[in-house]
Amino acid sequence: MRSFLTSLGIIIGVASVIIMVTLGQGATQKVREQISSLGTNLLLLRPGIGFRGHGGAREAEIPFKMEDVEAIKREVPGLEAVAPMSAVTAQVIYGNKNRPSSVTGTTNDFLAARDWDLEKGREFTEGEIRAGAAVCIIGTTIVSDLFGGDDPIGKIIRVKKVPFEVIGVLKSKGESSFGGDQDDVILVPMRTFQRRLSGNTDVGRIFISVSEGYEINKAKKDIEILVGERRRTQDREGYEFEVRDLREISSALSESTKTLTSLLGAVAAVSLLVGGIGIMNIMLVSVTERTKEIGTRMAIGATERDVLLQFLIEAIVLASFGGIVGIVLACLGSYWLSKTMMVPFVMSPGIILLALGFSCGIGIAFGFFPARKAARMNPIEALRHE
Numbered sequence: 001m002r003s004f005l006t007s008l009g010i011i012i013g014v015a016s017v018i019i020m021v022t023l024g025q026g027a028t029q030k031v032r033e034q035i036s037s038l039g040t041n042l043l044l045l046r047p048g049i050g051f052r053g054h055g056g057a058r059e060a061e062i063p064f065k066m067e068d069v070e071a072i073k074r075e076v077p078g079l080e081a082v083a084p085m086s087a088v089t090a091q092v093i094y095g096n097k098n099r100p101s102s103v104t105g106t107t108n109d110f111l112a113a114r115d116w117d118l119e120k121g122r123e124f125t126e127g128e129i130r131a132g133a134a135v136c137i138i139g140t141t142i143v144s145d146l147f148g149g150d151d152p153i154g155k156i157i158r159v160k161k162v163p164f165e166v167i168g169v170l171k172s173k174g175e176s177s178f179g180g181d182q183d184d185v186i187l188v189p190m191r192t193f194q195r196r197l198s199g200n201t202d203v204g205r206i207f208i209s210v211s212e213g214y215e216i217n218k219a220k221k222d223i224e225i226l227v228g229e230r231r232r233t234q235d236r237e238g239y240e241f242e243v244r245d246l247r248e249i250s251s252a253l254s255e256s257t258k259t260l261t262s263l264l265g266a267v268a269a270v271s272l273l274v275g276g277i278g279i280m281n282i283m284l285v286s287v288t289e290r291t292k293e294i295g296t297r298m299a300i301g302a303t304e305r306d307v308l309l310q311f312l313i314e315a316i317v318l319a320s321f322g323g324i325v326g327i328v329l330a331c332l333g334s335y336w337l338s339k340t341m342m343v344p345f346v347m348s349p350g351i352i353l354l355a356l357g358f359s360c361g362i363g364i365a366f367g368f369f370p371a372r373k374a375a376r377m378n379p380i381e382a383l384r385h386e
Contacts, residue, residue: 090159101141103193113209129190134165170185
């Protein structure tokens with residue numbers, strides 16, 4: 001029982017380190033997957049220059065126009081898709097069911113830029129886009145909340161009292177890296193959105209997909225030069241803009257989760273140190289209790305090296321036992337927590353080997369002092385010990 005309690009510190013320490021690192025790696029992978037779900041080789045063009053000023057408020061923004069979208073398509077080489085986007089939150093009604101949802105005005109290029117396929121139905125036709133037809137493509141969250149098990153294709157929903165025919169359903173993308181439900185969306189033609197929902201000709205964001213094999217940094221620079229020239233004629237605040245490479249966002253978020261993982265792993269590793277101190281204390285007690293045994297062994301020929309190895313091996317066995325049990329518990333705990341927290345289960349063999357090696361090292365480091373104390377006993381004094 002005492003040996004088990006001694007190893008308990010190592011068990012908790014090893015399990016804590018492995019679980020923290022495993023969950024951190026799973027969170028990092030989830031962030032990467034969610035960023036990649038936004039689209040490949042994707043640039044985001046938006047007005048303004050980020051958050052600044054009192055309270056983190058954004059400066060006043062002057063939105064883009066469809067002329068800017070057409071200019072980018074026409075004058076910047078190496079682009080696969082250029083998708084304008086404006087969005088509002090509106091009440092969506094079907095039959096006796098209703099819910100608030102995000103309604104996005106855009107074109108078919110939005111699906112190409114976001115690498116988003118249709119589960120059923122079709123895209124907008126050129127005639128529908130030019131005429132501003134009242135048609136829409138909806139996400140799976142809208143389907144489940146409004147239609148249940150019914151097929152939504154051909155059905156009519158009302159958005160801000162405007163009737164829209166459902167012509168397509170998007171494949172599910174799940175939760176975004178910022179916590180939003182990507183499937184809670186309704187896509188309508190941009191002209192329809194401007195005429196019947198927003199009442200203006202503004203374009204809030206522009207998604208730009210760079211062709212495979214084309215240098216994304218060059219495309220980004222070309223866009224910055226072109227849009228800068230188009231907006232430089234306006235000498236007022238709010239005409240600033242920025243082009244964001246979503247790879248940079250992915251890298252920044254991944255580095256943040258890695259740093260947090262390292263921090264949590266370091267905090268958990270403190271319990272390993274505590275476990276090592278526990279082993280040292282118990283071994284010191286053991287040396288005191290077994291003083292006569294040590295004296296007897298040395299009296300019949302055991303050397304200092306023999307006694308040193310005896311107690312050192314005991315300490316290593318205790319630590320290794322704790323490490324192995326901790327690894328088993330960590331694997332089970334990591335798997336369960338990964339499913340509970342809905343992050344990928346990413347078990348790294350390297351961290352398992354590191355934890356096992358570290359636990360053995362703890363046994364050597366904290367077992368050496370009690371073992372040396374035992375080895376250096378005077379046999380005569382040890383035999384006299386009561």
